[in-house]
Amino acid sequence: MNNLGFDFEYIPITPIDQNQSQNTQYLRVLARYFYDDNFTIFDLVEEYHLELKRSEIEKFQNVLDQMKSIFPAKEGEIFDDLKFSEIIQSFSNYLEVIFSESDISQLKETLSNQRFSVAFIPSNNKYKIMTIFAAKGLEFDQVIGFGKDYNLTNRDTNNNHYVLITRAKEKVILIDNNYYKSQVDSVIAQNHREPNNFYRYYGNS
Structure with missing residues (x-):
């Protein structure tokens, strides 16, 4: 598609998106802070709706910046799991949430592989292919999806x-x-309305 002049960008599903938990969005914001140099500590604090004094924000930043020093692990070096656990514990204390072992493992895998960075850094490419969860918080002029993916009686879908x-x-x-x-x-019928007044339908099937 790119060879035809369409600037498509594929956004891969990341480990922290594969098994979504109540903490997944917290982890996504942290991963963005890790990968996106334009996403500041103040952006992160705002995303988390934290009310912190500037001195507390600086301490929080010091904690999170330590994470950047241990990822990715240098070739031949053993990953510092103890340091990582300490950082996650401090992070948990600030947010007042408890991360499961699965959450922590998925975060570690996401930050260990540079190929996942594209999922957290905004780009100017016009066309993006991504999961619905990865699109949370984003806006696009036009969105294309597949109807078969949505059972409107199922809570998750x-x-x-x-x-x-x-x-x-x-x-x-x-x-x-x-x-x-x-x-x-x-x-629409359950609400005593006429379907044709709400959308256009193209096709014979």
Whole structure:
């Protein structure tokens, strides 16, 4: 696609996105601070909704910057798991949350592999392919998804559907095989409305 003039960028799913927990968003923000030099400690504090004095922010920054000194582990060196655990403990204390062993393991794997950095650093490429979770907090002029991925009666896929729909500033396109449309028609009918007044449908199937 790039050879045809489309500046596509693939955003890989990261280890911290694979098994989502209640702490996944905390870990994503931390990973962005780690990878994105333009994302400051003040941005991080704002994302976490922390109310800290400047002196406390500086201490928090010192804790997190220690993480940058141990990743990636230099060739031939043993990773400093003790130091990493101490940093995570301090981080947990600031946020007043408890990270599971799985959370910590996924964070370690994400920060250990530079190829995941693209998932946390904003780019100017016009076209991006990514998971719904990775798109949280972002906005795009147009969003394209697949209707088959969304069961509107299932809580998890319904939450992902909400994220998909609310990422678009101008237009959402759902590629469908009639599965998604039938669900939307049902919801609209339950509210005593006419489906054709709400969207345009293209195709014969």
